Amino acid sequence: MQLFFQHLINALQWGSFYALIALGYSMVYGILMLFNFAHGDIFMVGAYIGFGVATALAALAALSALALPNWLILVLTILIAMYLTSFVGMLVERIGYRPLREAPRASAAITGLMIGIILETGNLAILGAQRIRFPSLIKTQVYDIGGVVVTNKKIMIVVVSLVLMLALNEFIKRTRWGMAMRAMAFDYVVIPLMGVPLNTIASLTFALGSALAAAAGILFAVAYPVLDPYIGITYGWKAFVAAILGGRGSVKGACLAGFLLGFIEIFVGAYLSSSLRDLIAYSIILLILVFRPHGFFGEPHSAKLRL
Amino acid sequence: MRKGLLFVIAILVLGLALSPCVWAKSKTIKVGINAPITGDIPKVGEGSKYAAEMWLEDIQAAGGLDVGGVKYMVDVVVEDNESKPESAAKAATKLITEDEVLAIVGPQASSQAIPAGEMANNYGTPMISPWSTNPDTTKDRPFVFRGCFLDPFQGPVVANFIKDEFGFKKAAVLYDIASDYPKGLAEVFKEAWEKLNGPGSVVAFESFTTKDADFSSQLTNIINSGAEVLFTPQYYNEVALIVQQAHELGFKAPIVGSDSWGSAETVKLCGEDCYGLFFSTHYAAAGATGATKEFITRYEKKYGYTPDDVGALTWDALRIVQTAIENTGKLTGNLEKDRMAVKDALAKIKEFDGITGKMTFTPDGDPIKCAVIVRISEKGEFEFYKSACP
Numbered sequence: 128m129q130l131f132f133q134h135l136i137n138a139l140q141w142g143s144f145y146a147l148i149a150l151g152y153s154m155v156y157g158i159l160m161l162f163n164f165a166h167g168d169i170f171m172v173g174a175y176i177g178f179g180v181a182t183a184l185a186a187l188a189a190l191s192a193l194a195l196p197n198w199l200i201l202v203l204t205i206l207i208a209m210y211l212t213s214f215v216g217m218l219v220e221r222i223g224y225r226p227l228r229e230a231p232r233a234s235a236a237i238t239g240l241m242i243g244i245i246l247e248t249g250n251l252a253i254l255g256a257q258r259i260r261f262p263s264l265i266k267t268q269v270y271d272i273g274g275v276v277v278t279n280k281k282i283m284i285v286v287v288s289l290v291l292m293l294a295l296n297e298f299i300k301r302t303r304w305g306m307a308m309r310a311m312a313f314d315y316v317v318i319p320l321m322g323v324p325l326n327t328i329a330s331l332t333f334a335l336g337s338a339l340a341a342a343a344g345i346l347f348a349v350a351y352p353v354l355d356p357y358i359g360i361t362y363g364w365k366a367f368v369a370a371i372l373g374g375r376g377s378v379k380g381a382c383l384a385g386f387l388l389g390f391i392e393i394f395v396g397a398y399l400s401s402s403l404r405d406l407i408a409y410s411i412i413l414l415i416l417v418f419r420p421h422g423f424f425g426e427p428h429s430a431k432l433r434l
Numbered sequence: 435m436r437k438g439l440l441f442v443i444a445i446l447v448l449g450l451a452l453s454p455c456v457w458a459k460s461k462t463i464k465v466g467i468n469a470p471i472t473g474d475i476p477k478v479g480e481g482s483k484y485a486a487e488m489w490l491e492d493i494q495a496a497g498g499l500d501v502g503g504v505k506y507m508v509d510v511v512v513e514d515n516e517s518k519p520e521s522a523a524k525a526a527t528k529l530i531t532e533d534e535v536l537a538i539v540g541p542q543a544s545s546q547a548i549p550a551g552e553m554a555n556n557y558g559t560p561m562i563s564p565w566s567t568n569p570d571t572t573k574d575r576p577f578v579f580r581g582c583f584l585d586p587f588q589g590p591v592v593a594n595f596i597k598d599e600f601g602f603k604k605a606a607v608l609y610d611i612a613s614d615y616p617k618g619l620a621e622v623f624k625e626a627w628e629k630l631n632g633p634g635s636v637v638a639f640e641s642f643t644t645k646d647a648d649f650s651s652q653l654t655n656i657i658n659s660g661a662e663v664l665f666t667p668q669y670y671n672e673v674a675l676i677v678q679q680a681h682e683l684g685f686k687a688p689i690v691g692s693d694s695w696g697s698a699e700t701v702k703l704c705g706e707d708c709y710g711l712f713f714s715t716h717y718a719a720a721g722a723t724g725a726t727k728e729f730i731t732r733y734e735k736k737y738g739y740t741p742d743d744v745g746a747l748t749w750d751a752l753r754i755v756q757t758a759i760e761n762t763g764k765l766t767g768n769l770e771k772d773r774m775a776v777k778d779a780l781a782k783i784k785e786f787d788g789i790t791g792k793m794t795f796t797p798d799g800d801p802i803k804c805a806v807i808v809r810i811s812e813k814g815e816f817e818f819y820k821s822a823c824p
Contacts, residue, residue, distance in 0.1 A: 130658050133683075137650035256476035258671050260703045269684055276684040351647040353674050353703050355474075361645050396651035402611040402641040404651075 129274035134397045135390075140281050140350065142389020143288035147343035148366035149373060149381035150295065151216075151336025157312040157376035158332045161232055164239030165219055166340060167363010168246040171356065172215055173341025174261075174348045175250060177208040181262050181345075201264045205287070205345050209338040216337025217330045225326065243359070250356040258355050261348035284346045291342055292382050295335065299378065304331060312376060372412055374425025383423060388412070462507045463499060463765070465755065466529035467748075468540035468550055468561075473517030474644070475669055477699040478542050478565070478744050484737050485748035486510050486539070488729075489756075499756065502764040511535060515546050522546030526553040526561070534769055536759070537561065537776055539751050542744055543669075543694075544568035544615035551578040558770065560777040562755060564747035567693065568618045572799045577777050579799040581751040581788070582716055585615075588692060589622030591805045591822045592714050593630055596663055596690060599712075603631050606638035606661030608652055608676060610668060613644055619667040619692055637661050649676055653683050667692035674703035681707055688712065693805075696743040701814040709812050714805050716743040717790045718818035726789040743790070750788035757783060 148170050155163045181204040188195035195203075223238045268279040299305035310318045311328045319325040347362075348354055369388045373380025391411055396404040416422070469482040490510050498505035511533045515522035522541045529535045530553070538554055538561040541547045547566035554561035555575040562579040563571055567588055572578045596602055605627050609620035624636045638659040640652035653676075656664060666676050666689060673695055680689060691713035701708055719730055719740045729749060733741040758779035759765075765772050785794050786801075793801035804823040811817045 130654065133654045134651060137648075137654060141648050141650070251472065256472040256479075258476075258699065258703055260674070260705070263705065267682055269682060271684060276682075278682045280682070347647075351675055352678070353647075353671050355671070357645075358647070393648075393651045396642075397655060401652050401655075402643070405643065 132275045134393055136275065136277055136281065138390040138393035139285050139386070140389075141393055142386035143285055144343050144347050144362065144385075145366045145369045145388045146382045146385025147288055147291065147339050147346075148362060149369035149385040150292070150378060151340050152367055152370035153373060153376055153378060153381035154308075154332050154336050156370070157378075158308060158315065159224070159228070159329060160315070161224065161235045162239065162367065162370075163219070163224070163333070163336070164236055164363075164367075165223070165242035165246065166239075166336065167359035167361075167366065168243040169212065169216055169219070169337050169359070170340040170344045170347075170363060170366075171250070171354075171359030172246055172344075173208055173212040173337070174344030174354055174358065175254070175259075176211050176215075176341065177204050177345035177348060178259055178261055178354060180204045180207045180211070181264060185262055185264075197264045197266075201349070204264070205342055208345055209341045212341035212344075213334035213338040216333040216340075219337075220329055220333040225329070243363075247356045247359070254356070256356075258353050261352040261354055263352060264349070280349055284350060287342070287346060291339060295339065296378065298335075304328075308332060368409070368412060372415065372422050374422030377422070377424035380422055380424035461504075462509050463759065464509045464511055464533060464535040465752070466526075466533060466535035466538040466540075467510060467512045468515055468522060468525045468529060468538055468546075469512060469542060470517035470546070471512070471514035473515075474671065475517050475543060475697075477670070477697050477742070479514070479517075481698075481742055481745035482540060482542060482564070482748045483512055484733065485741070485745045486512065486752060488732065488736065489749060489752040493756075499759060501760055501762060504765070506765070515541050515550070517543060517546065519545050519549045523549040523553050526550040527557070530554065530557045530559045535559070536769070536772055537755050539564065539748060539755060542566065542748075543613075544571060544618065545613050547571045547580075548614055551575055554578055558777075559773050560755075560758075560780055562751045562780070564751035565693075565744050566615070568614050569800075570614070570618075576781070576799075579754075579780055579795075581747050581754060581793075581801065582693070582790075583803055583805055584800055585619045585622045588714055588805060589619055590626040591807075592665060592690060592692065593623055593626040595712070595714070595807050595820075595822065596627075596665075596688075597630050600663065600688065602662035603635055604637045604660060604662050605631075605635065606640070606656040606659060606664045607636060608638075608640050608642070608649065608656065608664060608666045608668075610644055610646075610672065611641035615694065616667045616669075617641075620665075623665055623667070647675055649679050650683065653680050653685065656680075657683060657685050662687050664689045665691070667694060669694045670697040670700040670703060673700055673708070674705075677704055677707045677711070693743060696808065696816065698739050698742045701810060706814075708810050709814065711810050712819065713808055713810075714822070715808050715816075716803075716806065717746050718806050718808050718816055720815055721818045729789050746790050750786075750790050753788065754780070754783065754786055757786070 151166045184200045219242055223242045227235050270277050307323050307328050369384040370381050373384030391408045395407045467486050469479040471479040493508045498507050513525040513529050515525045529538055541550050542565035544566040547563040548570050551571050555577045560577050564581040567585045569584050572580055607620050609616040627636055638656040689711050693715040695713040696715040758776050761779040762775040791803045793803040795801050804821050806821055807819045808816045809819040
């Protein structure tokens with residue numbers, strides 16, 4: 128039983144990365160009906176920007192003898208990196224997708240893949256192929272609760288992820304911008320005629336998705352502090368699977384499916400076979416999609432409210 | 435007018451054919467380096483490249499390579515294999531067919547050395563892998579050699595060390611099933627450990643696949659199995675993640691590694707989590723003497739950090755190739771014949787005194803040499819702990 132709870136906690140942490148990244152895929156699809164395949168690499172860029180900000184802040188704190196406690200550095204790092212990465216997202220939309228808005232969907236998908244490669248190799252060119260260690264800002268505390276081992280990092284990761292997801296939900300449900308996004312998701316041809324600027328909403332959506340990806344990137348770097356320019360590929364693709372599983376365009380679905388994906392991966396690895404983990408895990412997901420081709424919350428036809 | 439032009443062209447063509455640069459070209463020996471400059475283990479590629487640069491410096495300082503009284507200039511061609519098996523085979527083919535190298539040093543990791551070795555053997559080009567410990571690299575391949583000990587030797591060394599040092603009876607193994615080196619070594623270790631402690635004494639034999647970052651489900655199972663020690667023959671980027679996550683999940687027993695830990699990057703990425711851990715390797719930089727010390731000092735001065743085992747082994751491999759080329763006594767200029775001659779000379783080397791220890795070669799092209807157990811000190815340095823000879 129303890130073992131089960133231990134796996135459950137591991138899965139909760141693992142799933143929160145997928146959920147945060149999947150949100151970006153889903154929101155963009157909701158608005159523009161395209162999958163931003165560069166999203167996984169924006170996650171990577173977010174982690175690297177976080178690395179830069181954290182290093183700079185730590186150096187600043189050491190230099191000026193400024194009494195910045197480490198947890199505050201981490202909070203600031205997350206916020207600043209989210210802010211900066213949102214511009215990367217907007218830039219990707221402006222350069223990569225806006226000129227192709229009327230083009231066939233396949234062109235946009237290919238653009239996404241190319242931007243992803245540019246981000247990876249650009250990083251490789253700037254920082255080199257060496258792995259980077261993310262600074263350990265908070266000292267790891269290990270708590271043993273009745274045989275189940277939890278660390279302060281794990282708790283923080285899950286809590287921060289949930290807070291961000293709730294904040295996004297509130298933003299979409301309660302603000303005017305959120306309302307504009309929902310309207311755009313309803314119909315991006317008619318709504319602009321009513322005076323809602325499509326370009327602004329598209330930028331906003333990319334900014335939000337990228338900010339969440341950046342947060343995921345930094346939380347990921349806190350848990351797995353070895354960064355390389357290609358971390359975005361695998362997790363980007365898997366989060367994309369989560370977005371499909373949750374139902375294209377559904378925010379709620381992306382969160383749930385992200386966690387579900389984490390659970391399936393961890394439990395298959397724990398109880399069935401760690402070497403065949405992905406094979407079994409993704410076969411299960413394929414099976415779910417056979418019975419629910421539109422995912423959990425997706426609609427067969429797109430003329431419905433999705434966000 | 436036309437005739438005059440033709441004449442000029444004819445003179446030019448003749449001049450080109452007889453020009454000294456054509457002659458000079460045949461006096462140059464090309465040696466290929468097949469290394470992971472980018473990809474998963476770039477530090478390994480860097481170490482290989484630096485060792486080759488230093489070797490080339492020595493050759494140039496001596497005015498070239500002396501083969502049977504003729505001085506040859508040496509050119510080192512570095513080809514990146516992106517630490518991928520398919521790219522390693524491609525890099526080997528390119529070095530052999532396009533760059534026309536006489537011999538190849540590298541690739542380093544077994545997952546790349548095995549496919550590249552096949553290419554080298556098929557094309558009849560001598561290849562020596564400094565760092566690949568998997569038996570398949572040289573097996574049934576007369577053109578392929580290596581500069582280090584093999585996994586069937588390293589596995590028992592680690593098993594014996596754990597048994598003698600700690601007296602443990604239950605061990606766990608965590609390894610990458612998609613990579614030749616960890617997979618091979620994990621299996622060899624399991625066999626050796628069960629020979630020592632009886633069947634079933636490897637209480638957890640868990641795996642993952644390359645690029646995984648989360649090992650929590652495997653580690654939870656390992657902790658639950660009651661293992662007294664964890665053996666994980668992984669590369670440095672994974673070592674950092676595995677060791678940290680094991681500690682975060684409450685694993686307090688020792689974690690032991692293999693020669694793939696011996697990179698200058700291991701401690702940088704892993705930090706304090708790795709202090710006090712042991713691994714088996716080819717040499718220990720701290721406390722070295724003689725030619726080994728000389729190499730380390732020179733490398734440190736030039737590149738600003740202590741060379742890891744890859745650097746030292748690449749150096750030895752290049753010196754072995756150099757010895758073989760010198761031993762041929764004469765190069766014909768016919769690449770095919772010369773490659774054959776170098777291969778024969780390599781196979782004839784019976785003893786070699788390298789900076790990673792004295793070695794003797796078996797008929798298969800594998801050296802017999804001592805392993806070293808290294809402890810990562812509280813300062814993060816690789817300390818010599820004890821030596822294990824076959």
